[in-house]
Amino acid sequence: MKKRIFTLFLLLAVVVGLFPAAMAAGTEQITVRFYDEVSQRYSEPTVTDRVNLTLDGEALIPEDVPALAYYPEGSTNGRTLVPVRLISEALDATVTWVPETRQIIILREESTIVLTAGSATALVDGQAVELPDGVPAGGVMWDGKESTMVPLRFVSEQLGAGVEWVGETATVAITSPEEPQQPDPTQPQEGDLGWITELSFDEEEQTFTITADHTPKYRIVDLGDRLAIDLLGAVYAPAVGKDLTLQVESDAIEKIRCSQHRDDLGYGYPHTLRVVLDLASGVSYAQHLSVSSGGNQVRVSVTDVPEEPEVPPLDPSKITIAIDPGHGGNQPGAVYPDENGNDVKEKDLTLPMSLMLADILEERGYNVVLTRTGDDSVSLADRAKMANAAQAEVFVSIHCNALDRTDYEGIFTYYYPNSTRGEALAKQVQAGVVAATGGIGRGTPSANFQVLRETTMPAVLVETGFMSCPAELARLCDPDYQQQIALGIADGVEAYLKAGT
Incomplete structure (x- = not known):
């Protein structure tokens, strides 16, 4: 329960500098509970003082847990707790909470500060530094809200800010770091050529x-x-x-x-x-x-301009579909041994699946352009250029996947980021292949692949299965299963075209 609450409601905060125990007259008192990292419990309620906070003279008001006084055990002097996200973002820093290690990471330009809940030692640019008075980062609960508190004077000074305690108004006044004077960008400086x-x-x-x-x-x-x-x-x-x-x-x-x-x-x-x-x-x-x-x-x-690819004669009355068998020639793709110990190359799986797909689509009345029909080396750019030159309505690139584990299998269909039509095509093709093969559907993520980026029509790249999984590799080598994949892709392409997306 505690982990869920911290994940949902974590508000990082910081402890600021030492101030006298005597507070300003009329200071508002609040009741809080402090979290003990050892027992993993909150303390009994503690009454303390609310503290004001300003940055460059302007009030900083936390949205949830207010700034408050914290008195270390055995000390008559106090410190102030205040949300670190509020002050960090005001000082152009970013804050990240790592729940697994209970660490707060603060980044600003080239400075990195790492604080750990319950630890009085921080890391500053990789160097261990003891926190002032040994006050560690820790959790605070107030009015049903939780915050993680970390030392502000330490943090703010590391970020170049100034901190001052104004006792008359019970205020911590923070001053932004001065911006370094920049050289005139319109003129060469000393050291330029x-x-x-x-x-x-x-x-x-x-x-x-x-x-x-x-x-x-x-x-x-x-x-x-x-x-x-x-x-x-x-x-x-x-x-x-x-x-x-x-x-x-x-x-x-x-x-x-x-x-x-x-x-x-x-x-x-x-x-x-x-x-x-x-x-x-x-x-x-x-x-x-x-x-x-x-x-x-x-x-x-x-020195040279690549020639336009040759496109076979096409029937102008038919829709043209470009099919791209992944890899080929001196680019074998993934290579994994089959059950007999013989190496299987990705290029030798994508080509028969692509040729089967071409036959199915031609039988259904479509023009088909293949980026390769044999064991040829074709650049990624030329694959896209061939599809563009043919003015294809749809582009499908066929591949096989691989991973550094043997128990993961399934089918992915990728599309180019922010391509609405590409996403619609990917969803139809993915559904078609999963339905035809009974394989595990892993989804339709976007990816900045060159053949998707440089084609001018809706384009997808189908990862038909994982060669690194012996069971799935055996299916990928099976001509009947290859035919099912080709049939599923064809059904998906037709469903997309009929939907008129």
Whole structure:
């Protein structure tokens, strides 16, 4: 019961600094109970004083348990308890409660404070520190509400805030930390290398040029569908305080963006200019671009543009469905031994299931485009491009799953995040496969898979079962079971199309 209450109603709080035992005249008294971590019980009711709380002169009023005085045993001096979430968020810190270890984790910028209920020792950036007067974090109950109390003066000073006790009004006054003065972002600072003077794109030469007033120093960050070039110690005035975008005419580069950073990218310079090239579908830095430098310039050149995939002749009166057998060629996918000890490759399971699905859909009157029909290596980008070039109505990618345990099995169907039509297709396909096979349905989560992201039609990726589970692997190797999977996918696709989502 206690664990449930703490999970539902936990309000973190903090103990602030030492103040005289004498309180202001007329201070309101309240009755509370303190939680003992050893006996795991609350104490008998204790009468204590309510305390006021301000931040930068403005009142801070807790929503549940009020700020209150706490008197350590044997001491005539008191401390104040106040909700830590209230003060932490006011000081731009985040608070996390870990019920398994009964720890409070407070994060602000690069500072990490960890306090444990019942312990007078805290961890500050990984170092053990004794709490003032040995007052530990602990629970308090008041008027049917519960809070976990932790030391505020310690916490607030670690976060850079000031704390002052105002006895006349029984108030703890907290002062926000001063913001460090930031250098002017529009000017190179000491330690920078200089200015970027021009960004230009030559459409005829298909070359993007960065020009500086110095010999540029740069780093390349390959992000797959984007290429980032970080120019160290460089300032580009037009990019200060805004996201600057350059539209370009190119089959390989969709657009070029740049943003002015200070020292937040970790290079050790006061400024860094980040230039990002958004690449067209199927284009990669390794295969289609080159970066060179000389003098006061850095150049990005398009060396090759991938060709459009060939699409077989299609009947324009029929709906087209793209089927993607996962992996292939030099990409075997998951590999697990069957009951005879022979290795089974994922690519050799997804292809027959895909061919069966193609036969079923063609018999039902649909055009079918397969991203591979044999043991071929096909890039993820080319799979999406083929479906897009065929102007398919639906895209289905077929895979098998794996996990580092042998007792987990079941079917997943994924769709691209925030795709309403993709989600509707996933639910129909998942229902169809589970019904046709009798397998365990594990749900329809979203995922940022490239074949789902780069296809322009509703798209799903079906994980037909876990090869890491021997029983399910045996079923996946069975042609009759493969036929059931194909039939279930076909039924799901048809149900989606008939619903007209």
